Amino acid sequence: MTTLVVASSQHGSTREIAERIAEVLRVNKGVTTVVEDTKDAPKWLATVDAVVVALPVYGGSLDKAGKAFLDTHRAELADRSLFIAVSGGSPELDPKLQAVVDAYGARDTAYLRGAVTEEKLGFKDKMLIKLAKGQFGDFRNWDAVESWGKSLAARGAN
């Protein structure tokens, strides 16, 4: 059985989280994994039993491509073990967004802090972060990422 890890990522930090989740499942739990972006992930859906979707928060909403993947494939995902990881710059996930995430009926969800790297952002995005009084930095907690990733093996990602 293969676990599909879908990485919806605009600047790469959520992709690295998705890759680390896939790596710990593979190395520590012997699970066959594949990591794909939202464009290439659909072709795997028919052949996998478990799907982990990792997507960031942008401008107070779930990343458009990641949310579109969850919405478009809702029926197929309902027949599989689904896990959702949200990444964001804020210390905590807005409860309104948590409610949106919960509505997908995943077996488990996690909020894993991401990275807001000033050098990777264009002028407009930098201004948006500054206006929102957001912080720049790499807030990813790799211990939390790995421990959540490993925990999925006992809950259907195997």
Ligand SMILES: Cc1cc2nc3c(=O)[nH]c(=O)nc-3n(C[C@H](O)[C@H](O)[C@H](O)COP(=O)(O)O)c2cc1C
């Ligand atoms: C323009 C912009 C808007 C953002 N808006 C939010 C936000 O509303 N809430 C939040 O928690 N993080 C916000 N972030 C932080 C991102 O969620 C974080 O940088 C995430 O790790 C980005 O993932 P990516 O590198 O895979 O694109 C924002 C980042 C940018 C650049």
